[in-house]
Amino acid sequence: MEEKPARVALFVTCLVDLFRPTVGFAAVKLLESAGCTVEVPRAQTCCGQPAYNSGDRAGAKAIAAQVITVFAGYDYVVAPSGSCAGMIRQHYPEAFADDPVMLPRAQELAARTWELVSFLADVRGMQAVAASWERTATYHDACSGLRELGVRDQPRLLLGSVEGLALRELPGAETCCGFGGTFCVKYPDISDKMVDDKAADITATGADAVLAGDLGCLLNIAGKLLRRGQSIEVRHIAEVLAGMTGDVPPIGSGR
Amino acid sequence: MLATSRNFAANARAGLADQNLQRALAIMTQSGFPLRRRDAVAKLPEFEALRETGRTIKEHTLAYLDFYLELYEERVISAGGEVHWARTPNEARAAVLEICQAAGTKTVTKGKSMIAEEIGLNDFLEQNGITPVETDLGEYIIQLRREPPSHLIAPAMHLVKEQVADTFRAAHRELEPNRPLAEPRQLCDEARALLRPRFLAADVGITGANFLVAETGSSVIVTNEGNGDLTQTLPRVHIVLASLEKLVPTFEDAASLLRLLARSATGQEFSSYTTVSTGPRRPGDLDGPDAYHVVLLDNGRSAMLGGEFHDMLRCIRCAACLNHCPVYAATGGHAYGWVYPGPMGAVLTPGLIGIDEAAPLPNASTLCGRCESVCPVMIPLPKMLRHWREREYAKKLIPPVWRTGLSLWSWVARRPALYHALSEIASRGLGWAAGRRGRFRNLPFAAGWTSARDLPAPEGRSFHNLWAERVKRGANR
Amino acid sequence: MSGARADIIASIRRSLRRGRVDAQTEAELRAQVAAHRRNLIPARAAALDHSGQIDLFVAMAEEVQATVARVPSVEAVPEAVVRYLAAENLPAELVMAPDLGLDDVPWETRPLLRIRRGRAEPEDAVSLTPCFAAVAETGTLMLVSGPRTPTTLNFLPDTHIAVVRADQVVATYEDGWDRLRADGPLPRAVNFITGPSRTGDIEQRIVLGAHGPRRLHIVVVENGQEVRNGEGQE
Numbered sequence: 001m002e003e004k005p006a007r008v009a010l011f012v013t014c015l016v017d018l019f020r021p022t023v024g025f026a027a028v029k030l031l032e033s034a035g036c037t038v039e040v041p042r043a044q045t046c047c048g049q050p051a052y053n054s055g056d057r058a059g060a061k062a063i064a065a066q067v068i069t070v071f072a073g074y075d076y077v078v079a080p081s082g083s084c085a086g087m088i089r090q091h092y093p094e095a096f097a098d099d100p101v102m103l104p105r106a107q108e109l110a111a112r113t114w115e116l117v118s119f120l121a122d123v124r125g126m127q128a129v130a131a132s133w134e135r136t137a138t139y140h141d142a143c144s145g146l147r148e149l150g151v152r153d154q155p156r157l158l159l160g161s162v163e164g165l166a167l168r169e170l171p172g173a174e175t176c177c178g179f180g181g182t183f184c185v186k187y188p189d190i191s192d193k194m195v196d197d198k199a200a201d202i203t204a205t206g207a208d209a210v211l212a213g214d215l216g217c218l219l220n221i222a223g224k225l226l227r228r229g230q231s232i233e234v235r236h237i238a239e240v241l242a243g244m245t246g247d248v249p250p251i252g253s254g255r
Numbered sequence: 256m257l258a259t260s261r262n263f264a265a266n267a268r269a270g271l272a273d274q275n276l277q278r279a280l281a282i283m284t285q286s287g288f289p290l291r292r293r294d295a296v297a298k299l300p301e302f303e304a305l306r307e308t309g310r311t312i313k314e315h316t317l318a319y320l321d322f323y324l325e326l327y328e329e330r331v332i333s334a335g336g337e338v339h340w341a342r343t344p345n346e347a348r349a350a351v352l353e354i355c356q357a358a359g360t361k362t363v364t365k366g367k368s369m370i371a372e373e374i375g376l377n378d379f380l381e382q383n384g385i386t387p388v389e390t391d392l393g394e395y396i397i398q399l400r401r402e403p404p405s406h407l408i409a410p411a412m413h414l415v416k417e418q419v420a421d422t423f424r425a426a427h428r429e430l431e432p433n434r435p436l437a438e439p440r441q442l443c444d445e446a447r448a449l450l451r452p453r454f455l456a457a458d459v460g461i462t463g464a465n466f467l468v469a470e471t472g473s474s475v476i477v478t479n480e481g482n483g484d485l486t487q488t489l490p491r492v493h494i495v496l497a498s499l500e501k502l503v504p505t506f507e508d509a510a511s512l513l514r515l516l517a518r519s520a521t522g523q524e525f526s527s528y529t530t531v532s533t534g535p536r537r538p539g540d541l542d543g544p545d546a547y548h549v550v551l552l553d554n555g556r557s558a559m560l561g562g563e564f565h566d567m568l569r570c571i572r573c574a575a576c577l578n579h580c581p582v583y584a585a586t587g588g589h590a591y592g593w594v595y596p597g598p599m600g601a602v603l604t605p606g607l608i609g610i611d612e613a614a615p616l617p618n619a620s621t622l623c624g625r626c627e628s629v630c631p632v633m634i635p636l637p638k639m640l641r642h643w644r645e646r647e648y649a650k651k652l653i654p655p656v657w658r659t660g661l662s663l664w665s666w667v668a669r670r671p672a673l674y675h676a677l678s679e680i681a682s683r684g685l686g687w688a689a690g691r692r693g694r695f696r697n698l699p700f701a702a703g704w705t706s707a708r709d710l711p712a713p714e715g716r717s718f719h720n721l722w723a724e725r726v727k728r729g730a731n732r
Numbered sequence: 733m734s735g736a737r738a739d740i741i742a743s744i745r746r747s748l749r750r751g752r753v754d755a756q757t758e759a760e761l762r763a764q765v766a767a768h769r770r771n772l773i774p775a776r777a778a779a780l781d782h783s784g785q786i787d788l789f790v791a792m793a794e795e796v797q798a799t800v801a802r803v804p805s806v807e808a809v810p811e812a813v814v815r816y817l818a819a820e821n822l823p824a825e826l827v828m829a830p831d832l833g834l835d836d837v838p839w840e841t842r843p844l845l846r847i848r849r850g851r852a853e854p855e856d857a858v859s860l861t862p863c864f865a866a867v868a869e870t871g872t873l874m875l876v877s878g879p880r881t882p883t884t885l886n887f888l889p890d891t892h893i894a895v896v897r898a899d900q901v902v903a904t905y906e907d908g909w910d911r912l913r914a915d916g917p918l919p920r921a922v923n924f925i926t927g928p929s930r931t932g933d934i935e936q937r938i939v940l941g942a943h944g945p946r947r948l949h950i951v952v953v954e955n956g957q958e959v960r961n962g963e964g965q966e
Contacts, residue, residue, distance in 0.1 A: 012718050018682050019711065021718035040722050042675070046668040051661055053622060054653070055644030059665040066669060094638075147624035176581045180621025182657070185703030187619055189268050192707035193585040194621075223708030226694055252711030254693035279935065287936040301774045308771045321744045322753055322761055334918070340736040392942055393933035409933055416934050439934040443942055450943065455854060470765050471918055481887050481929040481944025488883045488921065499740070505768040510905045514774070521932065524792065524870040528944065529924040536920055539879030541851040543920050553740045560747035 001034065001125045008036040009071050011079035011088070011113070014046050015215040020251065023215065026242035027080045027116050034124040036076070043070045047084040052091060053181055061102075064092050068105050076123070077113040080238050081214050082145020083181075085115040090148045115145050116238060117213055121154035128161035131243030135233070138170040138207040140198070140221065142214035146174055155213060158241055165240070168205045172198075179220040195224040202232060209233035209250070211240060222251040256375050256403055258608050260592035263615035267586040275415045276587045283412060288578040291522020292629065299518065309515050309632040312508045313500075313569035317560060323469040323502050324551070330472025334534030336547035344374035347552045351376060351461070351494060352383055354548050358492045360385050360458040366476060366483035367391040368463030369572060370496045370552055372404060372594045373607070376461075387461075388453045390482035392446050399426045405588030405596065407574035408520050413587050416442065450482075460486035460544070464497035465571070466512060467549075470505040473533040474549065477516060477526045484530055493532070493544040499556045500568040506531070512571055515631035519573040555607050563642045567602050569632040574599075576626035576636060582619055591616060598626035602639045610643060614652050617643035678717040686715030770906050777868040777903035785868035786901045790952060792871025796927030797940060798948040805955050810842040812951050813893060817845075817858065820947065822891060826858035827851075831880040833862040834895065851882035852889055859885040859945075860893040865908035866901045866952075870926055873950070874908045877921040886923050892945040894925075896952045 008031050016023045028038045048063035067088065071077045079085040092106040120126040139159065145151035159167050178184060178194025185191075198221060202210045210225075210232055212218050222234035233250040259266060270276055283289075296302045316323055328338045339354075341347035347370075355363060363380060365371065365387055377387045377398070389398040393410035397403065399422050404410030411419070420436035423445055435441055462483050466475040474495045476483040487493045503509050509531075517523040536543030559568055577583045577597030588596035593613070595603050601616040622637040630636065647653055667674050689695055689712030697705040704710055745751055753761070777785055790800045801812045817824050825846035828834060839847060852859055861881065865874040873894050877883045886892060902908050905924065912922065929944030940946045 014678075017718040018678050019713045021714055021716060021721050024718040024722070040719070042719065042723070043671040045671050045674040046664070048665075048668070051665050053641065053644070054657070054661050055641065055646070055648030056661055056665065057645050057648075059661065063665060063668050143621065143623040143625070147628055174625070176621050176623035176625070178581070178621065180623070183618075183621045185701075186657075187264065187267065187582075188703045188707055189264075189271050190582055190585045190619065191621075193271055194581050195708065197581075219711055220708065222711050223694070223704070226709040226711070227707065248714065249693065252694040252709060254691045282935050299774060299776070301772055304772055305774075312771065318748065319753065319761060321741050321748075322758060324741070324744075326762070326765065340740055342736045342739055346736055390943065391933070392931045396933070409936070411933055412936070414934075419934055439937045439939050442934055443931060443939040447941065447943055451854070454943070470768060473918070479930050479932070480942035482942070484883070484887050484921075484923065485943055488887065499744075504765055506909050507768050507770050507906055510909070511771040513905070523926075524796070525872055525924070525926040527796075527925065527927050527930055529872075529926075531922040531924075532920065533918045534920060537878070540877060540920060541879065541882035542884045543877060551740075553736075553743065557740055557743035557747055560744060561749060562747065 001127070003035055006036045006075045008038050008076045008078050009074040010038055010040045011044060011047070011071070011077050011084060012040060013079055013081045013084045013215065015219070016080060019219065020215060020236065020248070022244060022248040023080050023236045023238050026236070026238035026244045027078065029242040029244065030116065030120060030129070030238060031078060034120055034126055036124070039074070041070045047087045049083060049087040050181055052087065052095065057095060061095050064095060064106065065102065068092070068102070068109050071109060075112065076119065077109065078116055078119045079113070080116040080236065082115045082142045082149055082151055083214055083216065085113055086144040086148035088113040115149050115151050115213065117154045117158060117241070118149060118151045121157060126158065129158055129241045129243070131241055132163035133240050133243070133245055134164035135209045136166045136168060136207045137209040137211055138168045138202055138205045139173060139237070140170060140177060140210060140212040140217060141174045142212050142217045143176050145213050151213065155237055159211070159237065162240060168207050170201060170205055172201050177217045177220050179216045181216065184220060195220050199224045199228055199230070203230065207232065209235060211235055211237045213237050218251055226252045256372055256594055258593040258612055260604060260608070260613040260616055263590055263592060263619055266590040266592055267619070270586040270590045273587070275418055276413050279413050279415050280584050280587055283578065284584045288521060292519060292575060292578070295518040295522040295524065302518065305511060305515055306631055306633050308511050309571070310569060312503060312511060313632055316502055316504060317500065317565070317568055320499065320502065320560065323504060324499065327467055327469040327472055327502060330469065331534070331549055332472070334472045336472065336534045336549060339548060339550045341550055341552045342554070344554055347374045347496070347550050348376060348379045350550045351496070352379070354492065354494055355380070355385055355459050358458055362386045362388055362453065362457050363459045363461055364388050364390050364454055364457040364486045364490065365394070366460070366462035366478065366486040367394050367410070368461065368496050369407065369594060370463055370498055371461065373554065374552070376496070388450070388457065390450055390454065390486055391478070392443060392480060395446055395450065396422060403589065403594070406577060407572050407595070413589065454485045454489050457486070457490045459492040459494060460490040461494045461496060462487050464495050464501050465516065466503050466509045467497055467501045468506055468509050468531070469502055471533055473531045475509055475529065475531050477513070477529050479527040481528050484528055487532060488543055491544055492546045492548065493535070495549045496552070497549065498552045498554065516571055516573050519575040519629065519631040559606055564602065564606055564639055566634045567599070567606070567639060569634055570599055570603070571632060573631055575629040575631065579625045579629045581623065581625070582621070598636045602636055602643070605643050610646055610650070610652065614647060617647070675717065675719050679720050682713040682715060682717045686713045773904055773906065774869065780868070780903070782901070785903055786898060786952065789866050789868040789871055789901050792868065793927070793950055794871070796871060798871065798927045798950050800950045800952060802952045802954060806837050806953055809837045809895060809951055809953060810839055810845065813860065814842050814845055816893065816949050820891070822858060826860050826893070827853070827856045827885065827889070828859070829861045829881045829885055831862045834860070837895070852884040854888065856889045858891040858893065859889040860895065861885050863894050863896050863900055865911055866896045867903070867905055867908055867924070868901055869904050872905070873925040875923045875925060876912065876919040878919050883921050883923065886925065887944045890941065890945055891947040891949065893949045893951065896950055898952065898954050
């Protein structure tokens with residue numbers, strides 16, 4: 001494991017901030033255990049993806065410019081979300097492609113921005129975690145993390161090291177769950193079918209729990225499983241890797 | 256073909272409720288094209304590298320499309336064929352009609368052609384007293400049902416076999432009514448027997464082209480049934496209907512793309528019949544058409560060159576994007592409302608019929624990117640869907656409530672202090688409202704979400720404020 | 733439609749933001765076309781020796797539901813054909829391409845096999861043709877149209893028997909096409925045939941014999957050298 005100290009800024013993400021702060025704290029714990037000092041710039045809000053995917057390029061660029069400024073100076077920027085990390089890494093340079101002033105700044109930020117699990121494994125060389133969690137779980141590959149950032153083997157590697165955890169491959173793991181940001185409310189019927197299929201696939205594995213690296217997917221999947229009356233536990237992978245599953249009930253479960 | 260793309264949402268709902276369609280789509284996703292493609296790709300180690308090759312070939316051709324078209328025409332003519340240039344569907348239809356009328360045509364057999372769909376050729380021929388006979392089994396079935404195709408290469412894949420049997424019983428009235436038609440074998444045999452005399456009687460055969468080869472002035476068609484070959488060999492006249500971007504420079508280039516095509520489309524190593532045709536019959540030939548015509552259609556392609564949607568011109572119509580799209584797998588192809596469905600349809604259709612007509616299509620996607628990952632010529636489909644969304648935003652084609660909501664969100668996101676305050680209020684408020692249940696069964700302002708699933712409740716405090724408290728306690732910087 | 737032609741070309745150039753390519757570029761492009769360089773060639777067949785390519789051809793053809801009989805010499809071809817027809821319960825008659833390449837086959841050793849030479853007519857149930865080449869990469873036959881090789885033989889009858897000589901087996905489509913280039917002006921039609929006709933249009937279930945032949949039987953003559961039209965050799 002990489003021992004060189006690194007100064008990491010946590011990109012919290014809107015959904016973690018609003019819905020599940022524990023994921024943020026789990027990320028901090030993991031980053032510290034990987035030898036990083038973690039700061040959370042207060043002036044951060046959103047990565048701009050809702051605007052970008054809705055065609056409001058100008059709005060997205062305004063937000064992106066803010067992000068670029070706020071996260072200047074850190075060795076790394078790490079987000080517990082493939083879609084936010086992907087937005088910064090892939091799409092910020094794209095958005096500023098015609099802007100000779102902002103483009104280099106966007107590229108510079110993109111080059112040091114990472115999704116959490118990929119950062120731990122690929123940059124810090126983490127091969128195992130010290131957590132234990134007695135469950136049979138299955139793992140859903142969030143689309144942005146998978147296709148924009150190549151996050152696939154790293155979560156499976158680290159989950160494989162969690163004591164007591166039996167991991168079952170999810171058939172169609174890489175099929176979209178139907179969240180897609182505004183898609184799930186613009187086309188609720190189609191989104192419903194997609195998440196229903198996902199819930200059926202998860203159920204068919206016989207697993208007690210389902211994990212993923214993106215809170216959007218997880219809220220969507222948990223919401224569907226709950227509506228179907230199922231008690232399969234839904235958690236963010238960071239909670240499991242950080243050994244913090246005791247700190248908070250599964251997503252959507254009561255106190 | 257009249258477009259109903261505006262009604263995508265309603266079309267999609269109808270598709271989701273259609274039990275036969277859902278059964279047909281499940282067959283495709285569970286045991287059909289995606290699995291076969293995966294197996295075929297696994298058997299060719301060079302597949303990934305060939306995708307780069309395919310992209311390079313197409314990009315080179317597009318960069319010099321004018322040169323290659325002129326060379327192509329030169330070579331078609333020296334092989335004894337004729338080229339007709341058509342800017343618009345009208346001109347293409349007129350060219351086909353003129354050729355048919357000059358040949359005294361009564362019936363035309365047709366191999367599968369998306370361009371023919373694009374220009375509404377069948378209806379036009381019928382209006383002018385010429386009978387078009389679709390010969391591809393899937394196209395034949397939908398011709399009988401008066402439906403458009405729902406897939407680029409399997410036009411009738413939205414149907415289950417019982418529906419096909421019903422269609423055949425209703426259409427083939429001269430046959431014994433109680434004959435068994437339960438199995439695809441029986442349906443196929445019936446179509447084969449009925450279409451054979453029509454192949455033999457046709458005056459003109461019209462095919463599309465998967466590729467046009469500039470080097471030799473040849474057209475390449477790819478079929479599994481052999482209907483394209485009977486269509487273009489038996490009649491006196493062969494018409495090739497193709498759009499400009501079908502061009503490739505040499506046979507070697509066609510061969511590289513052919514290696515990608517069948518594997519991406521059906522998971523076959525190579526289709527049963529890949530035929531390279533060059534001009535009419537030669538002196539001494541015992542069969543073949545006397546005349547060979549090519550109708551080259553622009554219809555918006557030349558305008559796409561060099562622009563935001565240029566990459567779409569690389570498309571080789573394999574349908575891999577459709578086969579792997581979870582939205583297509585939920586709604587089926589008819590939902591898209593025009594000739595081209597799925598991800599490639601969502602990008603191409605607004606370019607051909609206008610973004611106003613096709614406004615919903617680029618939005619009916621989660622941008623999951625699976626399409627791009629399976630495209631044999633590496634078209635960045637999600638990027639182009641986003642480009643269309645940008646145009647819609649600029650033209651105010653998205654509903655005002657969305658525009659306002661987004662603007663509001665962006666406005667707040669640029670004001671961190673306000674943002675954090677609101678986030679704390681929302682997490683506390685929703686956390687409290689959900690109580691011990693931990694989720695909402697329904698939320699009036701989030702009906703789009705809660706109609707289909709519960710909304711998990713927030714933990715009750717925002718991360719930023721919890722973090723600020725932790726920092727104040729001295730636990731972190 | 734010369735107005736359309738000029739407009740389309742002009743529209744292309746407008747979009748590409750340039751005029752006509754200059755003379756030098758055009759000469760380079762033409763030279764590139766004339767050179768028709770190969771792109772990436774998969775190693776699958778190309779890396780094998782000729783005997784390996786023949787084995788691969790047979791294996792790939794069988795995978796797509798063609799049937800293959802390997803015979804040691806042309807003398808054995810009539811027997812192989814007769815046996816096949818009997819095994820499929822087909823009458824011993826066929827229409828054959830009048831190709832001189834089939835003249836060295838001793839058909840007279842099987843006088844009960846009724847042979848008509850010519851193009852296919854609708855009533856013909858079985859056809860027999862030579863091939864131009866056989867592509868090992870995917871078990872694909874390459875057939876060309878001509879005065880002695882009518883295309884209808886490949887498509888109209890229900891059963892198609894194709895005779896392949898060992899030295900016609902090549903690794904790739906490009907190899908086959910280079911041979912064709914060397915042969916003179918292009919024929920009207922070049923058919924690359926990989927297995928019998930099929931469709932999956934109904935519920936993705938594969939059914940053989942959609943419009944073309946439902947049976948494709950390939951007779952591979954191991955020591956066979958191609959007999960070219962207009963030449964004789966043995």
